Amino acid sequence: MSLLLILDGYNVIAPVAGPGRRPDANWLKREREQLIRRLCEHLPESVRNQTVVVFDASRPPPNRESRYAVNGVEIEFAVEQPEADDLIEERIAQHSSPKQLAVVSSDHRIQEAAKRRGAIAFDSQEWLDDLLDGKLHLAVPIRAESNGAGQGGSQVNDSSSSSGKPKGGVPKAEVDDWLREFGFDQ
Incomplete structure (x- = not known):
């Protein structure tokens, strides 16, 4: 299956830059984990399985490969570039x-590369804010997972099913279990 979504990982979390004069050594790890957790909680499974988040790195974090997945979201550290x-x-x-x-x-630079190929580019902060508000912006409509109905436009605005559980959402406990499984324990 082809990718639907590529995120420039550190660009998305950049608005929460390192704390003060003596930053905690793990602040960046916590920011990555929070982004991954948010994606796992707010993206429908069908989108998570077609999403990659790319981070700068001269080497992957300790005990990690340069490429792995958390609950369907592919995480890739650009160690070869x-x-x-x-x-x-x-x-x-x-x-x-x-x-x-x-x-x-x-x-x-990334937005222009996307546009040259006919892909759609979104500004990081606006895209993330909308995602957290229940509005998923993609280049193509996706099918709602609960009823199979197609979504019009490039957004999925209805963020809850009849049970009240977010569509495609993953319970926080399950996301935490996956993060621990992949070495992201807090």
Whole structure:
């Protein structure tokens, strides 16, 4: 299955830059974990399984591979490239159906690379804010998982099912279990 969503990981979490003069050594790890947790909680399973989050790294975090998945979301550290932007551009260039691809980054270089291939680009902060408000922006409509109905436009606005549980949402306890399983315990 082809990717629907590529996120420039550190660009998305950049608004919460490192704390003060003596930052806690684990603040960046916690920010990555929070982003992954939010994606797992707010993206429908069908989208999570077609999502990659790319982070800059000269090497992956301790006890991690440079590429792995958490609850369907693929996490990739750009260890073979000078920066994450290079890997994101590579992923965009290799995409077989770029008009179905959404790229989340406020970096103009990445946005232009997406547009050149016919993909849609979203600014990081606005995209994340909308996601947390229950509005998922993608390049193509997706099917609602609870009833199989198609969604119009490029958003999924109805964020709850008849049971009151978020559509495609994953209970926090399950997300925490997956994060612990993949070495992201707090």
